[in-house]
Every structure is written in C-alpha cells, then in structure tokens.
Amino acid sequence: QAQLVQSGAEVKKPGASVRVSCKASGYNFNNFGITWVRQAPGQGLEWMGWISPYNGETHYAQRLQGRVTMTTDTSTNTAYLDVRTLTPDDTAVYYCTRGLGRRLGTSAGDYWGQGTLVIVSS
C-alpha cells in the first residue's frame, strides 16, 4: 500500500524560507510523479507544481515560479518542496500527492500526504 508521510508544521517569519518533505513508501518511487498542492485556510486547492522522480522534469505554477523549487532524492524516496521569500499569503496546508504514472498527463493524485501546515506570521 502506497503511503506519503510529510514533515511537521512550520511557523516562519515573512521573508524566510521553508522546506517541506514528503517521504514515499510502498511503491516504486521512480515510476510516479509527485504533485504539490496547497490550501489556504477556508479556501480551495491550488496546484503548485509537479516533478518526475524518474528524470527530474518539473512544471511550476507561473505565479510561484522563481520562489518555489521541487526536488526528489531517489536514494531515500523523498520529495522536497522549497518555498522562498514567504509572505502571510503563503500560509496554507501543503500537500504532496502521487500521480497515476510518470508523466504530467497522468498526475491525478491517487495517494496524498497528510498535509503540512505552514504559518507565516511576524
């Protein structure tokens, strides 16, 4: 059974950076893309981007481009999301989710991490 376990909650000051990790188990990490999605309090889902552990290909939401980096470590089956220059608008629950296959066109998320709350406040 596939499982994604995310790192714990973070509290950051504006201007800081945060790293969220997502450790995968129970499946071949290389064969399925990882998508990052966030949800601000009381709001809907926002697609942040996607990465292929197989070849490192990434696609980012344009509004976040330049502030976000997604990486994977295939030796530990872990995906990472780095967000820089945080503002209070980045306060949200951040989710990683596994796609149905390797390609971006298979990235409907069938397994989800438990979510990581990131609070940005002075």
Place this chain on the structure above:
Amino acid sequence: ETTLTQFPGTLSVSPGERATLSCRASQSLSSSYLAWYQQKPGQAPRLLVYGASRRAPGIPGRFSGSGSGTDFTLTISRLEPEDFAVYYCQQYDNSPLTFGPGTKVDFK
C-alpha cells in the same frame, strides 16, 4: 491557462437523493484528463474519478463521472451521510494544472 468553473457552488440535498455536480473548462481537454476529488474538513482530498469517467480503486459505485471536451459531470446516485463534503474537479491535460473552486454538498 485552463480555467475550471464548478456549479452550483452549494448543493443542498437529502440522504438518498441524487446529486449532479458540473465542471466546465475554458478550453477543450483533449484527452479527457479530468479528475474529481472529495474533501472533508481536516482531511486531504480523495480521488474519486480520473480520465473523466474512470472510478478510482475503492470508490463506491454510486459515484460516476461523465463528459468530454469542456463539460463534465460527477453524479452521486444516492447520497449517503458520509458523502456530504466539498467536491473539486481538476484538469491535468495541460500545464499549469488547475482545480475548480469546488462544490459544497450539504444537508437540505
């Protein structure tokens, strides 16, 4: 960027009734790469349907998806108490991938 519009915003129904949720894309999804998710408070979303009409493993048969091009529908044939939640559609046909704003299904 493909914008998804969901309607209604809120659907008030009674247990046992049928619920029909709609999702419209601003441009045609060439490969029906449209998914539906259910989200309950404090929980991660759960995949219900992918490829517009394929039920995800473990999803009850009362959930069905249909549609193609720009118009898609999620139907819950007979609502169970545990189905009251927010439902999101997502297109994964072209980058950037996008979600609809959601439809809340609540008790009439």
